[in-house]
Amino acid sequence: MPGRNDGEAVGGSELRALALMVLAAVAIVVPLQAFCAPAPIIRATLYPALAADGITLVLIGATVFLAWSAWRTLAVSAITWIVLGLVGTTLSSNGVLDAPFSLALGSLGVGMGFAVATARMLGRFRAALGWRQARLRALSVRLMSVQEEERRRLSRELHDGLSQSLTAVSSYLWLIEKQLPEDLETLRRQTAEARRLLAQTLGEMRDLSQRLCPPLLGLYGLLPSLEAHLKAFEERHRVATSLDADGFPERLPVNIETALYRITQEALTNVARHACAHRVRVKLAVTEGDIRLEIEDDGIGLPTNDGAARTGTGLTGIAERVRALDGTLTISSVGGTHLRICIPQVAIEETSPDADAAPSEVNGRKTFPTLSPASHEEHAAKLDA
Ligand SMILES: Nc1ncnc2c1ncn2[C@@H]1O[C@H](COP(=O)(O)OP(=O)(O)OP(=O)(O)O)[C@@H](O)[C@H]1O
Numbered sequence: 001m002p003g004r005n006d007g008e009a010v011g012g013s014e015l016r017a018l019a020l021m022v023l024a025a026v027a028i029v030v031p032l033q034a035f036c037a038p039a040p041i042i043r044a045t046l047y048p049a050l051a052a053d054g055i056t057l058v059l060i061g062a063t064v065f066l067a068w069s070a071w072r073t074l075a076v077s078a079i080t081w082i083v084l085g086l087v088g089t090t091l092s093s094n095g096v097l098d099a100p101f102s103l104a105l106g107s108l109g110v111g112m113g114f115a116v117a118t119a120r121m122l123g124r125f126r127a128a129l130g131w132r133q134a135r136l137r138a139l140s141v142r143l144m145s146v147q148e149e150e151r152r153r154l155s156r157e158l159h160d161g162l163s164q165s166l167t168a169v170s171s172y173l174w175l176i177e178k179q180l181p182e183d184l185e186t187l188r189r190q191t192a193e194a195r196r197l198l199a200q201t202l203g204e205m206r207d208l209s210q211r212l213c214p215p216l217l218g219l220y221g222l223l224p225s226l227e228a229h230l231k232a233f234e235e236r237h238r239v240a241t242s243l244d245a246d247g248f249p250e251r252l253p254v255n256i257e258t259a260l261y262r263i264t265q266e267a268l269t270n271v272a273r274h275a276c277a278h279r280v281r282v283k284l285a286v287t288e289g290d291i292r293l294e295i296e297d298d299g300i301g302l303p304t305n306d307g308a309a310r311t312g313t314g315l316t317g318i319a320e321r322v323r324a325l326d327g328t329l330t331i332s333s334v335g336g337t338h339l340r341i342c343i344p345q346v347a348i349e350e351t352s353p354d355a356d357a358a359p360s361e362v363n364g365r366k367t368f369p370t371l372s373p374a375s376h377e378e379h380a381a382k383l384d385a
């Protein structure tokens with residue numbers, strides 16, 4: 001793959017080369033300025049040479065801080081060199097300055113070389129970094145989609161395989177129970193108890209299967225799925241919940257809906273496990289095309305990090321999902337825990353697996369298309385294939 005090893009190629013050897021070049025510059029320019037100029041004209045010589053050094057510093061600064069390309073640095077350097085040469089020649093020929101500008105021009109020439117080399121190397125570093133970031137993002141996206149695929153498979157297996165078998169076992173137990181003679185009371189009671197346990201296990205499996213792959217998400221979208229999840233969460237954990245999603249689009253690209261759902265799911269699990277909260281508020285909004293999700297609880301907040309590393313993977317998973325969508329995640333912990341996630345519009349357009357999912361302009365406002373349940377199912381089928 002082209003550029004694959006760019007990061008390695010621009011590693012230590014180029015840094016060493018840069019350090020050597022800087023040393024060489026100091027070794028050439030300083031002695032030249034300090035010792036080679038004849039004593040009577042030393043002051044006049046040093047001023048233009050110092051100006052050349054100043055210009056060199058500005059050029060190198062521009063490549064570092066303004067990210068100038070090598071070509072731009074070369075062009076600006078060449079123009080500066082010509083201007084300095086012309087000014088020097090004019091001043092010298094008019095007798096204004098008794099300075100041999102050749103030293104300054106030589107010094108500037110060496111500086112130009114450093115500036116262009118710096119720009120070239122930094123350009124390669126930036127390109128390698130950009131490529132690695134893009135690769136990391138692509139890997140995150142792939143990881144999320146494989147994870148979703150695996151969850152869907154597990155959910156199906158639970159539902160279609162284990163559930164069916166356990167239901168059959170329950171029916172057999174019922175038949176056995178019916179056929180047991182009246183006098184075998186203990187055995188009848190035990191069979192009934194086994195059926196009760198089976199029914200409970202089936203309920204838990206159905207619950208697990210739905211959590212692994214919420215059926216509402218594909219069919220009806222994020223809001224109905226979150227509403228159902230919050231309701232179940234409230235009943236299960238006795239924590240009051242609220243969902244504020246005024247004006248939020250009915251449907252979004254499938255990858256965004258899945259990410260927002262999974263993030264909320266993990267954040268709520270954390271609330272139940274760690275927060276000791278009484279209330280949790282989930283807010284969804286679209287501002288200037290960017291999607292914002294906030295999850296706020298009134299619990300004890302995150303533990304202060306006294307050097308102890310957090311071992312869980314939930315928050316890391318949330319950060320990964322956000323990163324895969326080029327978004328930002330902020331976690332604050334004052335009077336509870338507050339997660340803020342922002343997914344930029346550009347990421348929604350770029351990462352959507354559905355070309356039709358790009359937002360359109362209606363009355364000067366960006367709106368997201370309403371994807372039909374069919375297109376979500378279609379996408380799910382594509383992932384399954
Ligand atoms: N809402 C919250 N309130 C209080 N503490 C929290 C909250 N969310 C996370 N934490 C703290 O942050 C830690 C890291 O959370 P994270 O979700 O990454 O891991 P976990 O929940 O411990 O384990 P895992 O999610 O991998 O099962 C938790 O152990 C907990 O101490």
Ligand SMILES: [Mg+2]
Pocket residue numbers: 266269270312313314315
């Ligand atoms: Mg967790």
